Amino acid sequence: MMSACINFSLIHSSSSPPVTLPQKPFLIHSLTLTNLRKQKQHSFKVLQRDFETLSSSDANDAVSSQNANLEVQFETDPPLLPQINGVVEDRGKSRIRKKKEEEDNNIDDNRFKLRNGREVFEEKAYIVGVERKGDVQDFGIQESLSELEQLADTAGLRVVGSTYQKLASPNPKTYIGSGKVSEIKSAIHALDVETVIFDDELSAGQLRNLEKVFGGDVSLAQMEYQLPRLTKMWTHLERQSGGKVKGMGEKQIEVDKRILRNQIGVLRKELESVRKHRKQYRNRRLSVPVPVVSLVGYTNAGKSTLLNQLTGADVLAEDKLFATLDPTTRRVQMENGKEFLLTDTVGFIQKLPTTLVAAFRATLEEISESSLLVHVVDISHPMAEQQINAVDKVLSELDVSSIPRLMVWNKVDKTSDPQKIRLQAEERDVVCISALSGDGLSEFCNAVNDKLKDSMVWVEALVPFENGDLLSTIHQVGMVEKTEYTEQGTYIKAHVPLRFARLLTPMRQLCVSRN
Numbered sequence: 001m002m003s004a005c006i007n008f009s010l011i012h013s014s015s016s017p018p019v020t021l022p023q024k025p026f027l028i029h030s031l032t033l034t035n036l037r038k039q040k041q042h043s044f045k046v047l048q049r050d051f052e053t054l055s056s057s058d059a060n061d062a063v064s065s066q067n068a069n070l071e072v073q074f075e076t077d078p079p080l081l082p083q084i085n086g087v088v089e090d091r092g093k094s095r096i097r098k099k100k101e102e103e104d105n106n107i108d109d110n111r112f113k114l115r116n117g118r119e120v121f122e123e124k125a126y127i128v129g130v131e132r133k134g135d136v137q138d139f140g141i142q143e144s145l146s147e148l149e150q151l152a153d154t155a156g157l158r159v160v161g162s163t164y165q166k167l168a169s170p171n172p173k174t175y176i177g178s179g180k181v182s183e184i185k186s187a188i189h190a191l192d193v194e195t196v197i198f199d200d201e202l203s204a205g206q207l208r209n210l211e212k213v214f215g216g217d218v219s220l221a222q223m224e225y226q227l228p229r230l231t232k233m234w235t236h237l238e239r240q241s242g243g244k245v246k247g248m249g250e251k252q253i254e255v256d257k258r259i260l261r262n263q264i265g266v267l268r269k270e271l272e273s274v275r276k277h278r279k280q281y282r283n284r285r286l287s288v289p290v291p292v293v294s295l296v297g298y299t300n301a302g303k304s305t306l307l308n309q310l311t312g313a314d315v316l317a318e319d320k321l322f323a324t325l326d327p328t329t330r331r332v333q334m335e336n337g338k339e340f341l342l343t344d345t346v347g348f349i350q351k352l353p354t355t356l357v358a359a360f361r362a363t364l365e366e367i368s369e370s371s372l373l374v375h376v377v378d379i380s381h382p383m384a385e386q387q388i389n390a391v392d393k394v395l396s397e398l399d400v401s402s403i404p405r406l407m408v409w410n411k412v413d414k415t416s417d418p419q420k421i422r423l424q425a426e427e428r429d430v431v432c433i434s435a436l437s438g439d440g441l442s443e444f445c446n447a448v449n450d451k452l453k454d455s456m457v458w459v460e461a462l463v464p465f466e467n468g469d470l471l472s473t474i475h476q477v478g479m480v481e482k483t484e485y486t487e488q489g490t491y492i493k494a495h496v497p498l499r500f501a502r503l504l505t506p507m508r509q510l511c512v513s514r515n
């Protein structure tokens with residue numbers, strides 16, 4: 001029997017009728033379910049495994065339980081092809097996209113995916129980690145690998161497998177032991193792996209040795225977070241400059257590799273210019289007398305969503321790691337008429353590669369000039385506590401200890417017992433919110449207001465009438481408790497930020513001499 005290969009995408013949602021596949025068993029190469037809830041081309045694999053046969057009820061169950069997009073590749077003998085078409089299309093209220101038949105030299109067509117409006121080639125990746133024996137770490141190997149898988153997915157890779165090894169410390173020559181190296185080599189061949197991603201930074205020697213064993217067909221992403229993060233950074237810069245870096249259809253991974261190999265220098269320069277630009281912007285902003293509140297937190301905690309909810313800003317918020325790389329600032333008006341500037345920042349992550357620390361810090365420079373840091377936590381995440389620690393660790397290295405902080409537990413709606421979480425939060429001076437639904441946002445604003453007030457100094461001053469500008473500024477940035485007009489000027493009692501308290505110093509003396 002001659003076999004042919006054909007790809008279909010059955011786009012199916014719970015509102016469309018069930019998909020019916022032909023009864024005759026055929027060989028299914030792969031089954032991929034893609035989440036449709038977001039109605040974006042953002043896809044993460046819910047399920048991907050090989051099926052010998054796939055019955056229609058299997059497919060229906062899988063699809064209807066996930067409200068998902070089912071992609072099936074089947075292999076069958078040619079006479080069955082029209083029949084498959086017929087069956088699927090008969091039932092064709094669910095949308096059917098028949099992709100073009102694969103040609104021998106074009107077998108990878110089905111791996112071109114549209115993501116955020118651009119064509120991405122999904123390279124097959126395999127993930128490798130080391131669990132250090134006796135090393136008590138916040139993030140266990142499973143969590144670390146699953147986070148890495150999510151990062152790889154964000155970078156447009158298709159993770160086809162993963163493995164790890166328990167070692168006292170990574171093997172200095174090959175990172176993992178020789179047995180494991182052979183095992184991975186077999187996996188590379190069996191699964192057609194194109195990229196092996198390591199959960200740690202590899203030394204030049206380890207890289208060389210592994211490349212030798214795995215052969216030239218496989219590329220190694222030695223700095224795990226660099227790949228997705230640089231890709232994202234680059235996309236961002238590309239957008240900023242309006243430049244075109246890649247031609248449509250060019251393999252995304254090729255672009256990434258090219259960036260990694262050749263463009264890091266350019267990227268650094270670009271980053272530097274973005275940084276300068278931001279500094280100018282920041283200087284301009286400093287002249288606006290409104291307190292700056294910065295949102296910080298682990299990647300995917302919901303910072304951008306919170307900013308969007310509060311300000312209606314259209315900041316990219318996605319269930320992807322590192323959705324935000326450039327900080328964005330918006331003005332928020334509270335119910336009491338007071339305003340603050342809210343700044344979104346790049347998410348934090350554990351195991352940040354040393355090569356990226358500088359760039360990462362540059363994007364975080366902003367927060368050192370804030371009046372308040374709001375630490376947003378995804379409290380529904382099983383590793384929430386570890387993520388809090390990871391963020392605190394980065395903050396402690398950033399010299400921002402003097403800035404007051406407010407902790408916010410987000411995604412309370414996603415937790416199994418929101419009431420319990422709320423009680424725990426009350427005990428800890430933490431605000432509970434759901435940035436997505438908007439729950440708790442007025443409590444959040446009140447807490448911001450209180451914290452800002454705490455960070456200000458109490459002044460009583462007599463402001464001469466010719467300093468009317470200063471008076472209106474104080475009304476804007478400070479919290480004025482009392483004003484009284486006298487012959488010499490306006491007598492004022494207020495909480496004001498330190499820098500304004502300084503500006504008021506001569507007037508405070510005036511005020512003292514008045515009493």
Ligand SMILES: Nc1nc2c(ncn2[C@@H]2O[C@H](COP(=O)(O)OP(=O)(O)OP(=O)(O)O)[C@@H](O)[C@H]2O)c(=O)[nH]1
Nearest residue numbers: 300301302303304305318319322323324347435436
């Ligand atoms: N259920 C639920 N989901 C939320 C909530 N807040 C945010 N999300 C989702 O969490 C995902 C991540 O949100 P983002 O706002 O992009 O997270 P971020 O902290 O800005 O992430 P980075 O920019 O990567 O650091 C998105 O899919 C949001 O829709 C919430 O309160 N409840």
Ligand SMILES: [Mg+2]
Nearest residue numbers: 303304323324
């Ligand atoms: Mg974000």
